[in-house]
Amino acid sequence: MDTLQLDLVLAAMAHPSRRRMLDLVSSMPGMSVTAVASHFDVSRIAVMKHLRILETAGLITSRKKGRVRHLFFNPIPIQLVYDRWTTQYAGFWAGRMADLKTRIEGRAGTEELKSA
Amino acid sequence: MDTLQLDLVLAAMAHPSRRRMLDLVSSMPGMSVTAVASHFDVSRIAVMKHLRILETAGLITSRKKGRVRHLFFNPIPIQLVYDRWTTQYAGFWAGRMADLKTRIEGRAGTEELKSA
DNA sequence: ACAACATGTAACCCCAAGGTTACATATCAG
DNA sequence: CTGATATGTAACCTTGGGGTTACATGTTGT
Structure with missing residues (x-):
């Protein structure tokens, strides 16, 4: 694992909300962005940004089915x-x-x- | 481990320079602040701030002997x-x-x- | 004693992270 | 078709992380 990847993963995990999102997605595989956002006080866009960071770090994968993006936790x-x-x-x-x-x-x- | 402590530790580890500092201190137990700073391009004050963050997170401990602060890595x-x-x-x-x-x-x- | 040295504190600057609102697009349900 | 729904994009604002310089304090060596 190169330093860049390590940096992405640790930076992603450094935010409490993002860790909570990992908990959520890992406990409910395939849940939607909106479903995740419903558990937080911040706006849906803010949640989307967090999810993008998690996905860039490889901690989350997603597949779009119709208009819904299904999220999956990746522990690797x-x-x-x-x-x-x-x-x-x-x-x-x-x-x-x-x-x-x-x-x-x-x-x-x-x-x-x-x-x- | 409470969420606050977890947050401190992960936030501390999120910065590449701080990880390098952990490497340094763990490889040379008891080294001084100035010695650590000599391995980085940024100012000694910047290094001191990083070390404080690491110490607050509990990842390093220090004890002062005369005018020198000796640093120790703590993996707990x-x-x-x-x-x-x-x-x-x-x-x-x-x-x-x-x-x-x-x-x-x-x-x-x-x-x-x-x-x- | 005193000059050099190691560390600590204070005040400040810059920019990116994290947040917002407004708008756009695409898909499902009736 | 049409309205409600789910997601995506854009422009913007604010805070704090990470950096700096200047100065202060305490300690060591000669």
Whole structure:
């Protein structure tokens, strides 16, 4: 997963309303834009913009049937984000999950690293 | 994890520079603010603001020794976000995330994780 | 002591994110 | 056909995120 895609996904997830939209769409696959908008106080256009951001990030897909756009949740980008994250900080994760004390003692010497 | 904390963490991670800062601090625990700033084109004040956002989100901690602030990476908030999503979208993950978790917990070294 | 250094605070600027209203198009129901 | 419905586009406004410079404070080394 490239940095651009990662940025799109994280930026999309950063907004509480968009996370709520993901919850909605994932719990009711195929729901319409208007149906989503009915759960929010903001205008339908604002909701549409949020949905576009989510779709650009790949977190939502949509298929138009007649005049209705059906929305579907796609968890793949989130999987990729967390796969990357847990891999990048693998040392910390493993330490936390295995034995916290061991991790701290094992890294104690590195705290005195020069910061040039 | 409450919505406010979740929002802080995701908003903090949404900025590419802040993610790079997490990488830096996690790779060199205890490094100073100036040391972090030296890796970026923007001003030291801008970097300080980013670091404050990261610290407010709980993604880094710091303790001051003399005139130097030493920075430390804290992976716990990411773990909480991870838990939130895996439970919420449990039906979508199938065995995918469970497999990732198994790889981390049962890890023998960071090398095999990077190869994943 | 004092000069150089690391960090902190304050005041300000710019622009994009997030919101709005108004209008346009296309499709379904009667 | 015709009106109601679902979505899309356009133009605009406002707020806050991210950046800057200037200045202040505290600490280290000589």
